Amino acid sequence: MAADFELTFLGTATSVGVPVIGCPCAVCRSADPRDKRTRSSIHLQYGGISLLIDSGPDLRQQALREGLTRLDAVIYTHSHVDHVVGFDELRAFCWFRNDPLPMHATQACMNTLQTMFPWAFIAVDNAYRGYIRPDPLIITGPFSYGDVTITPLPVVHASVETLGFLIEIPEKPKIAYLPDVKVIPDETLEILRGTDILIIDALRPLPHPTHLSVPEAVAIIGELEIGRAWLTHIGHDLGHAELEASLPDHIRVSYDGLKLAF
Numbered sequence: 441m442a443a444d445f446e447l448t449f450l451g452t453a454t455s456v457g458v459p460v461i462g463c464p465c466a467v468c469r470s471a472d473p474r475d476k477r478t479r480s481s482i483h484l485q486y487g488g489i490s491l492l493i494d495s496g497p498d499l500r501q502q503a504l505r506e507g508l509t510r511l512d513a514v515i516y517t518h519s520h521v522d523h524v525v526g527f528d529e530l531r532a533f534c535w536f537r538n539d540p541l542p543m544h545a546t547q548a549c550m551n552t553l554q555t556m557f558p559w560a561f562i563a564v565d566n567a568y569r570g571y572i573r574p575d576p577l578i579i580t581g582p583f584s585y586g587d588v589t590i591t592p593l594p595v596v597h598a599s600v601e602t603l604g605f606l607i608e609i610p611e612k613p614k615i616a617y618l619p620d621v622k623v624i625p626d627e628t629l630e631i632l633r634g635t636d637i638l639i640i641d642a643l644r645p646l647p648h649p650t651h652l653s654v655p656e657a658v659a660i661i662g663e664l665e666i667g668r669a670w671l672t673h674i675g676h677d678l679g680h681a682e683l684e685a686s687l688p689d690h691i692r693v694s695y696d697g698l699k700l701a702f
């Protein structure tokens with residue numbers, strides 16, 4: 441099996457990023473490059489298909505760092521600012537394509553995008569080719585690009601409708617990506633049971649009202665008997681090296697620029 445499927449962690453931080461502006465803590469002052477985290481987002485590449493999950497405030501530097509030049513679609517987990525506010529940077533991915541850029545989101549998330557970036561969705565205001573040209577597509581079930589099938593996984597996170605995604609490619613490991621989650625409903629847990637790899641929210645050591653803590657994420661990985669997991673959406677309470685040393689071998693800590701290849 442050739443390693444032709446690549447998942448890149450563009451960003452792995454919680455909403456404020458790490459280091460946090462003005463914070464003198466040990467993690468924010470760490471010299472370990474894995475403790476420099478931009479806002480959470482991943483990129484998928486397989487069989488000529490290039491997919492982005494979320495467009496956060498750091499999208500520009502993430503795209504430059506990873507040499508991203510082309511996207512076939514953008515897929516949104518939810519409408520929190522740390523996942524959508526890089527929307528307008530996506531115009532650079534519109535210049536070299538004839539069709540508008542497909543953007544998949546729940547109706548609620550799409551409504552927020554249309555409120556935040558109204559000009560983009562009004563054809564007459566958006567006639568100039570240098571602007572972003574979205575093709576808004578509402579997520580109602582699984583959808584595919586080439587051999588990549590994306591299945592929405594509803595989760596509970598704050599008061600905003602939020603999805604994780606199951607990423608399936610024939611003969612490749614099944615990967616689930618849940619960057620922002622507090623509670624996983626039973627229907628989603630059932631789908632996750634057969635997943636090979638879980639990438640999951642683990643904000644900090646202590647409980648939080650809208651995100652999983654590290655012990656909560658570890659417990660879910662255990663209950664689901666997931667063979668390989670990566671923690672993400674991490675805050676400055678957790679230094680990479682110390683956190684990873686505290687975890688069993690099958691649970692690792694993601695960091696910006698990490699690539700998983702299958």
Ligand SMILES: [Zn+2]
Binds near residue numbers: 523619620673
């Ligand atoms: Zn977030």
Ligand SMILES: [Zn+2]
Binds near residue numbers: 464468
């Ligand atoms: Zn700090």
Ligand SMILES: [Zn+2]
Binds near residue numbers: 518520597620
């Ligand atoms: Zn969120």
